[in-house]
Amino acid sequence: MKPASTPSETAGASRPRTVVVGGGLAGLAAAAALADAGLAVTLVESRRRVGGRAASFEDPLGGLVDACQHVAMGCCTNFLDLCRRAGIEGTLRRDRTLWFIGPDGARSACTPSRMLPAPLHLAPLLLGMRHFSLHERWALTRGMLRLARHGVAEGGSRQTALDWLRLAGQPERVIRLFWQPVLESALGESIDLVSVTAARKVTVDGFLAHREAADLLVPTVPLGTLFGERLAGWLATRGVEIRTGTAASAVEVDPAGRVAAVRCAGERLPCAALVVALPWRQAARLLPDVVPDADERLAGSPITAVHLWFDRDVVDVPHAVLVGRVSQWVFRAEDTAGYCQVVISASRGLLGGDRERLVDTVVGELRDVFPLACEARLLSSKVVTDPTAVLSVRPGVDAVRPQARTATPNLFLAGDWTATGWPSTMEGAVRSGRLAALEAAHSLGHAAAPLVADLPRNPLVRLLAGRG
Numbered sequence: 068m069k070p071a072s073t074p075s076e077t078a079g080a081s082r083p084r085t086v087v088v089g090g091g092l093a094g095l096a097a098a099a100a101l102a103d104a105g106l107a108v109t110l111v112e113s114r115r116r117v118g119g120r121a122a123s124f125e126d127p128l129g130g131l132v133d134a135c136q137h138v139a140m141g142c143c144t145n146f147l148d149l150c151r152r153a154g155i156e157g158t159l160r161r162d163r164t165l166w167f168i169g170p171d172g173a174r175s176a177c178t179p180s181r182m183l184p185a186p187l188h189l190a191p192l193l194l195g196m197r198h199f200s201l202h203e204r205w206a207l208t209r210g211m212l213r214l215a216r217h218g219v220a221e222g223g224s225r226q227t228a229l230d231w232l233r234l235a236g237q238p239e240r241v242i243r244l245f246w247q248p249v250l251e252s253a254l255g256e257s258i259d260l261v262s263v264t265a266a267r268k269v270t271v272d273g274f275l276a277h278r279e280a281a282d283l284l285v286p287t288v289p290l291g292t293l294f295g296e297r298l299a300g301w302l303a304t305r306g307v308e309i310r311t312g313t314a315a316s317a318v319e320v321d322p323a324g325r326v327a328a329v330r331c332a333g334e335r336l337p338c339a340a341l342v343v344a345l346p347w348r349q350a351a352r353l354l355p356d357v358v359p360d361a362d363e364r365l366a367g368s369p370i371t372a373v374h375l376w377f378d379r380d381v382v383d384v385p386h387a388v389l390v391g392r393v394s395q396w397v398f399r400a401e402d403t404a405g406y407c408q409v410v411i412s413a414s415r416g417l418l419g420g421d422r423e424r425l426v427d428t429v430v431g432e433l434r435d436v437f438p439l440a441c442e443a444r445l446l447s448s449k450v451v452t453d454p455t456a457v458l459s460v461r462p463g464v465d466a467v468r469p470q471a472r473t474a475t476p477n478l479f480l481a482g483d484w485t486a487t488g489w490p491s492t493m494e495g496a497v498r499s500g501r502l503a504a505l506e507a508a509h510s511l512g513h514a515a516a517p518l519v520a521d522l523p524r525n526p527l528v529r530l531l532a533g534r535g
C-alpha cells in the first residue's frame with residue numbers, strides 16, 4: 068500500500084463513497100450489499116465485462132459460450148438469494164434428478180424424495196444407483212451417515228477425504244464411482260488432496276441437510292449474459308457505478324493508517340472504505356502487506372472444459388455424471404443444436420496435457436454412452452483449462468483463509484478464497500462479498516443485511532450432523 072498524498076475523502080456530502088475492486092461474484096455481491104446499506108459504490112473491474120471466473124467467450128459462430136459450465140446447488144442460499152433479488156433466478160433451471168452413467172453405460176436417474184424428511188429423502192437417490200450392488204449402496208449410505216457424524220474431535224482436520232474414506236471402510240468401487248466424481252466436482256480438487264472437513268461439508272450441506280439441498284441449478288443463458296449484463300444492469304439501477312476495463316494498481320493509505328484512495332490507470336478514486344474482491348494472487352499484488360502471496364497452503368486447482376460442436380444433438384439428458392471415466396460431467400446446451408460441454412475437475416496433468424488426445428478420449432467416451440454420438444460428426448472443439456480455477460481446499464487451508472476484516476480499519480477482503488467456511492464456489496464468493504460489505508458498512512456506521520441462513524435442518528438432521 069502507498070502513503071496517501073491527501074487526507075481521506077468521501078465523494079458526496081451525505082453518502083460515504085465505497086470502492087469495490089474486482090467484478091467477480093464476490094465484488095458484485097459486495098457492491099449490492101453496500102448499495103443496500105445506503106452507501107455510494109464504485110466497482111472497478113479490469114476486464115471488459117464483470118462476472119470474473121463465471122465468464123463466457125464468443126464462439127466461432129458469434130454466440131456466447133461459457134468458458135466452463137457453472138452449476139449451483141439448492142444449498143447455495145446466498146447465491147440464490149442474490150439471483151432472486153436481481154430478478155435472474157428464473158434463468159436457472161432446477162434439475163431434481165441427477166443422472167449417473169456407470170462404466171458399463173447403465174443409466175441411473177437419481178431423484179431425492181420430496182415427501183420423506185431429510186436425510187431419508189436420499190433413500191431413492193441412493194437406491195437408484197444402478198451401477199452399484201445392494202451391498203455397495205448400503206456401504207455408501209453408511210459412509211455418508213458416518214461422515215456426517217464425523218467431527219473435529221475425531222482429529223479429522225489434517226486428514227484428506229481419501230484417507231478418511233479408506234479408514235471408514237468404503238469399498239474402492241464406491242470411492243471411485245461415487246465419492247471421487249461427486250467430491251471432485253463439488254470441490255474442484257482431487258479426493259487425495261481435499262480435507263475430510265471439506266468433504267463433510269459437501270455431504271451434509273449438499274445432500275443430507277435438506278430435501279432441496281442436492282437440486283442442481285443450471286444457468287439457461289450464458290454466464291456473460293447472466294452476470295455480465297443482467298446482474299450488472301440490476302446493480303446499475305441500484306446506483307452502483309461500474310467501471311469495466313479499469314484495473315486497480317495501488318491503494319493509498321493516509322497518515323492515520325486508513326485507506327484514502329485507490330489508483331486506477333492514473334486516476335485516483337477516493338474512498339471511505341475499500342473492499343478488495345480479487346483472487347489471492349492478484350490481491351497479494353495489490354496489497355502485499357495484507358495478503359500472504361507466498362503461503363504454499365494457498366494453492367489453486369485446475370478445471371478443464373471440453374467444448375464440442377457436433378453436426379447434431381448427441382446428449383439426450385440435460386446433464387450426466389460419467390463415472391469411472393476421464394469425462395466427469397456432460398452438459399447439453401439449451402439452445403445450440405449439436406453443442407455439448409464436458410467438464411473435468413482437478414485436471415492437473417490430464418493425459419499429459421495433450422489436447423488432441425483429450426478431445427479424442429472425451430468424444431470416444433460420449434460415443435460409448437450416447438448412441439446418437441456414434442452417428443454424429445464432430446465439427447469443432449475447444450479445450451479451456453483454468454489452472455487456478457478454485458482454491459484447493461486441502462487440510463490446513465482454513466487456517467490461512469483470511470477474514471473480511473483486516474488490520475487496516477477501512478479495508479476489507481472478499482473472494483471465494485477468503486474465510487467463508489465454504490469451498491471456492493459461486494456461493495462462497497457471494498458470501499464473502501456480503502460478509503465484507505457487512506464489515507465495511509459497520510465501519511462507516513451503516514447497517515447491512517446479514518447472510519441469508521442455510522436451508523433449515525429438521526431435528527433428525529440436527530441429531531445426525533449438528534445445527535450447521
Ligand SMILES: Cc1cc2nc3c(=O)[nH]c(=O)nc-3n(C[C@H](O)[C@H](O)[C@H](O)COP(=O)(O)OP(=O)(O)OC[C@H]3O[C@@H](n4cnc5c(N)ncnc54)[C@H](O)[C@@H]3O)c2cc1C
Nearest residue numbers: 089091092093113119120135137138315456482483492493
Ligand atoms: C473452470 C471453472 C469452473 C467452475 N465451476 C463452478 C461451478 O460449477 N459452481 C460454482 O459454484 N463455482 C464454480 N467455479 C468457481 C467460481 O467461478 C468462483 O468461485 C467464483 O466465480 C469466484 O468469484 P470471485 O469474485 O471470488 O473471483 P473472480 O471471479 O476471480 O473475480 C475477480 C475479478 O477481479 C478482476 N480483477 C483482477 N485484478 C483486478 C484489478 N487489479 N483491478 C480490478 N479488477 C481486477 C478479475 O478480472 C475478476 O473479474 C468454477 C470456476 C472455474 C474457473
